[in-house]
Amino acid sequence: xxxxVFHERGGRVAVEEIAVRDPAEGEVRVAIAAAGLCHSDVSAxxxxxxxxxPTVLGHEGAGWVEAIGPGVRTVRxxxxxxxxxxxxxxxxxxxxxxxxxxxxxxxTPQTPFVFRGQPAYTFANASTFAERTLVRxxxxxxxxxxxxxxxxxxxxxxxxxxxxxxxxxxRVETGQTMAVFGAGGIGLNVIQGGVLAGASRIIAVDLMAQxxxxxxxxxxxxxxxxxxxTDPIQAxxxxxGGRGVEHAFEAVGSLGAIEQAFAALAPGGTLTIVGVPRLDxxxxxxxxALRLDRAVQGCRYGSAxxxxxxxxxxELYLGxxxxxxxxxxxxxxxxxxxxxxxxxxxxxxxxxxxxVAAGG
Numbered sequence: 001x002x003x004x005v006f007h008e009r010g011g012r013v014a015v016e017e018i019a020v021r022d023p024a025e026g027e028v029r030v031a032i033a034a035a036g037l038c039h040s041d042v043s044a045x046x047x048x049x050x051x052x053x054p055t056v057l058g059h060e061g062a063g064w065v066e067a068i069g070p071g072v073r074t075v076r077x078x079x080x081x082x083x084x085x086x087x088x089x090x091x092x093x094x095x096x097x098x099x100x101x102x103x104x105x106x107x108t109p110q111t112p113f114v115f116r117g118q119p120a121y122t123f124a125n126a127s128t129f130a131e132r133t134l135v136r137x138x139x140x141x142x143x144x145x146x147x148x149x150x151x152x153x154x155x156x157x158x159x160x161x162x163x164x165x166x167x168x169x170x171r172v173e174t175g176q177t178m179a180v181f182g183a184g185g186i187g188l189n190v191i192q193g194g195v196l197a198g199a200s201r202i203i204a205v206d207l208m209a210q211x212x213x214x215x216x217x218x219x220x221x222x223x224x225x226x227x228x229x230t231d232p233i234q235a236x237x238x239x240x241g242g243r244g245v246e247h248a249f250e251a252v253g254s255l256g257a258i259e260q261a262f263a264a265l266a267p268g269g270t271l272t273i274v275g276v277p278r279l280d281x282x283x284x285x286x287x288x289a290l291r292l293d294r295a296v297q298g299c300r301y302g303s304a305x306x307x308x309x310x311x312x313x314x315e316l317y318l319g320x321x322x323x324x325x326x327x328x329x330x331x332x333x334x335x336x337x338x339x340x341x342x343x344x345x346x347x348x349x350x351x352x353x354x355x356v357a358a359g360g
Contacts, residue, residue: 003056003130004337005115006123009047013057013337019114020132023069028140030081033149035128036060037332037340037352038157038185040276044123045341048278055121056113057337059085061128062152063357065140072137074307080147081140082156082314084306087125088138100138101300107136128153129334131357141310144318150331150353151324155313157301158351159324161274162189162251164302164309166197170247170272174198177245179236180220181261182252183211185327185351186274188218190249192323195219196316199247203239205232205257208347218323236264245269253277259285267292274299327351 005016023029035058044051065079075081087107088100095103111119112134113127127133143152162185166172178199180190183206194202195218203222204215212223222239224230237244244266250258253275262271262285273296285296302309316322329349332340340352 001131002334003113003127004058004334005120006045006051006055006057007053010045013045013341015335015337016115018056018120018130020130020134021112021114023067023134025070026072026137027069027134028065028072028075028137029067029132029134030063030083030140031066031132032061032063032128032130032356034062034153035354035356036154036156036158037344037349037354039344040124040157042341042344043276048276051123052109052121054115054118055123056127056130056133057123058129059083059124059126060153060157061126061133062143062149062156066132068137074137075140075142079142080145080149080152082143082152082310083126083128083133083135084139084141084156084304084310085124085126086139086301086304086306087136090138098305099303100305101303126156129337129354141306143311143314146318147314150328150355151317152314153353154324154327154351155310158185158327159189159313159322160304160306160309161302162186163193163196163313164304165190165249165272165274165299166193168303169297169299170249170270172197172199172247175200176247177201177240178247178249179203179205179245179261179264180215181205181232181248181250181257182254182275183215183220184252184347185349187249187251188214188327188350190251190274191215191218191220196321201239201245203236203245211347214350217326232260233263240266243267247272249274251275255281255283258283262289262294262296265294267294270295270297272297272299328353331355
């Protein structure tokens with residue numbers, strides 16, 4: 001079968017012939033139908049995420065269960081599933097209270113693939129840039145059969161990360177104000193989360209006019225073009241009667257944006273950091289500013305509970321309340337992987353989707 005294999009930091013990704021083993025106890029093999037391209041895939045290549053090699057890339061995907069290992073009771077062969085990157089154990093104290101993003105027993109890197117006679121690693125517990133992949137049963141989350149696969153794929157990272165940051169982590173209340181720094185694939189879904197939460201004002205901040213146009217279509221009430229010379233902190237204060245916003249979200253992993261987002265908070269406001277900078281990155285802010293009950297918090301994977309959140313998000317889409325069609329800027333074949341990554345780096349994509357396989 002074909003898969004996109006990452007070999008060395010900074011190098012081009014090669015689409016290669018590989019093999020995947022049969023599922024062992026607690027594992028599921030999935031035939032991938034569609035996979036989304038996320039900036040985290042690029043981060044593996046450029047070294048932001050240290051990644052063993054060779055590894056099969058991709059972590060946003062949907063498909064059909066092809067085979068199950070002994071002991072699997074949560075899915076059956078033929079089920080339509082979205083893949084989660086958590087691979088949570090399901091029985092540690094964090095999992096027991098419904099917080100799988102804090103699982104106490106994270107998996108070690110697995111090598112279910114064989115490439116040129118040697119083992120190859122799974123990326124982010126998913127490896128969706130392949131015709132087939134092997135995952136823990138907890139990673140394969142059933143969804144309604146009527147859900148289109150290209151749209152379903154995006155639920156597994158970009159959508160749940162953005163929407164979940166608002167609903168699960170920040171818990172934005174109806175009528176509150178928020179600002180979103182970065183209107184790419186994650187930021188657009190933070191905006192959608194604000195719409196679902198009933199935020200009264202959603203201010204999008206970005207450097208690219210195209211992304212700000214997208215932000216308006218996804219529900220931003222105001223957009224600020226930093227490239228045009230707009231001071232986002234002052235502009236946000238002007239839009240909120242001088243107070244600042246009750247919630248700010250940073251969605252690109254930029255230290256400058258993190259610092260600006262914190263400065264844009266009203267007294268009692270909360271900054272939720274969704275973007276992922278380099279692992280050794282440090283931000284700078286005035287500690288005394290916290291005395292007015294401001295807070296800074298991280299957010300991993302939208303603080304998601306995939307077995308609950310994925311089907312819910314699919315139903316919101318099917319009910320016309322969640323924009324996913326509009327997220328898909330361009331479709332690609334797997335052989336176009338390097339072109340797609342270049343398009344992403346140029347800011348041309350809200351989300352690119354690989355049409356990996358058809359049927360079910």
